[in-house]
Amino acid sequence: MGKGKCSSILAGVFSVIFILGSLVLPNVLPGAKAATGQAAKEQAGAVSADSVEEAGRNMQEMEVHFLDVGQADCILVSCGGHSMLVDAGNNQDGEMITAYLKEQGITELDYVIATHPHADHIGGLDTVIENFGIKTLFMPQKVHTTATFEDVIAAIENHDLSITAPKPGDTYPLGSSSFTILSPVKEDYGEELNNWSVGIKLVHGSNSIVMCGDAEEEAEEDICLSGLDISADVLKLGHHGSRTSTGELFLKTVDPKYAIISCGRGNDYGHPHKETLKKLSEAGIFVFRTDEQGTIILESDGKSLQFNAEPGTRE
Numbered sequence: 001m002g003k004g005k006c007s008s009i010l011a012g013v014f015s016v017i018f019i020l021g022s023l024v025l026p027n028v029l030p031g032a033k034a035a036t037g038q039a040a041k042e043q044a045g046a047v048s049a050d051s052v053e054e055a056g057r058n059m060q061e062m063e064v065h066f067l068d069v070g071q072a073d074c075i076l077v078s079c080g081g082h083s084m085l086v087d088a089g090n091n092q093d094g095e096m097i098t099a100y101l102k103e104q105g106i107t108e109l110d111y112v113i114a115t116h117p118h119a120d121h122i123g124g125l126d127t128v129i130e131n132f133g134i135k136t137l138f139m140p141q142k143v144h145t146t147a148t149f150e151d152v153i154a155a156i157e158n159h160d161l162s163i164t165a166p167k168p169g170d171t172y173p174l175g176s177s178s179f180t181i182l183s184p185v186k187e188d189y190g191e192e193l194n195n196w197s198v199g200i201k202l203v204h205g206s207n208s209i210v211m212c213g214d215a216e217e218e219a220e221e222d223i224c225l226s227g228l229d230i231s232a233d234v235l236k237l238g239h240h241g242s243r244t245s246t247g248e249l250f251l252k253t254v255d256p257k258y259a260i261i262s263c264g265r266g267n268d269y270g271h272p273h274k275e276t277l278k279k280l281s282e283a284g285i286f287v288f289r290t291d292e293q294g295t296i297i298l299e300s301d302g303k304s305l306q307f308n309a310e311p312g313t314r315e
């Protein structure tokens with residue numbers, strides 16, 4: 001079978017899965033609408049001090065783990081017994097990620113986001129699919145022709161999973177936290193796979209975290225122009241701290257206090273690039289790096305944020 005035929009069949013399979021996905025799953029889960037209603041009430045000042053205090057008492061702790069998967073991304077979010085995985089490292093990381101999730105007591109993932117089809121984001125995803133139930137799986141509507149991508153599609157088919165298309169502005173609940181889809185904003189980014197990245201803003205009480213896979217400056221600017229609120233306390237830098245991401249406008253608009261860089265020690269790309277680190281230091285942003293601090297764990301009680309490591313950067 002020629003390669004062209006193989007990929008066109010794959011594209012066909014993928015679009016069937018996608019159509020099934022959009023039939024099976026609503027774009028917004030019921031809880032998300034409730035959250036919007038609550039937010040609207042708060043803006044109108046209709047929520048009493050008592051109910052704010054009540055919400056504070058019921059706030060479940062949220063943890064975000066930026067796993068040290070070398071030159072790759074893998075982020076686990078858990079809150080009130082619910083969990084989400086954003087990306088799954090390289091191919092060889094699948095077993096380690098599985099073991100890590102099991103150590104956390106996770107048997108099922110409420111959400112999995114495969115930000116984009118590059119191997120350093122979906123490599124271990126087939127192993128994750130083999131080991132955990134997944135309720136909602138987000139992937140951008142972009143196929144790729146690598147064996148890694150085909151392995152993921154095969155695992156999705158074997159487990160009868162459907163794919164939910166990410167729609168900017170849609171909000172989903174995760175325990176006491178919620179996340180809003182930020183990207184991809186445009187329907188087509190051609191062969192620029194990084195720009196197809198599914199981006200989210202995760203909100204827990206007054207704390208928020210933005211992470212947009214490997215989205216580069218062009219896609220970041222689309223996010224800025226989308227009208228969504230992307231200001232956040234923490235920014236997981238795009239594309240492992242490459243100079244092609246974290247553009248001036250995007251960084252200024254997110255305006256984070258903390259930056260997380262997921263990259264491998266001595267990687268071939270020179271990530272994070274010096275220009276990016278300079279921008280962060282000029283803006284007074286504290287930097288955490290998986291190549292220096294290993295797995296970074298952030299804890300939120302809805303008001304304050306705590307990290308398992310001291311920020312810092314090696315020259």
Ligand SMILES: [Zn+2]
Pocket residue numbers: 072073118120121214239240
């Ligand atoms: Zn990447």
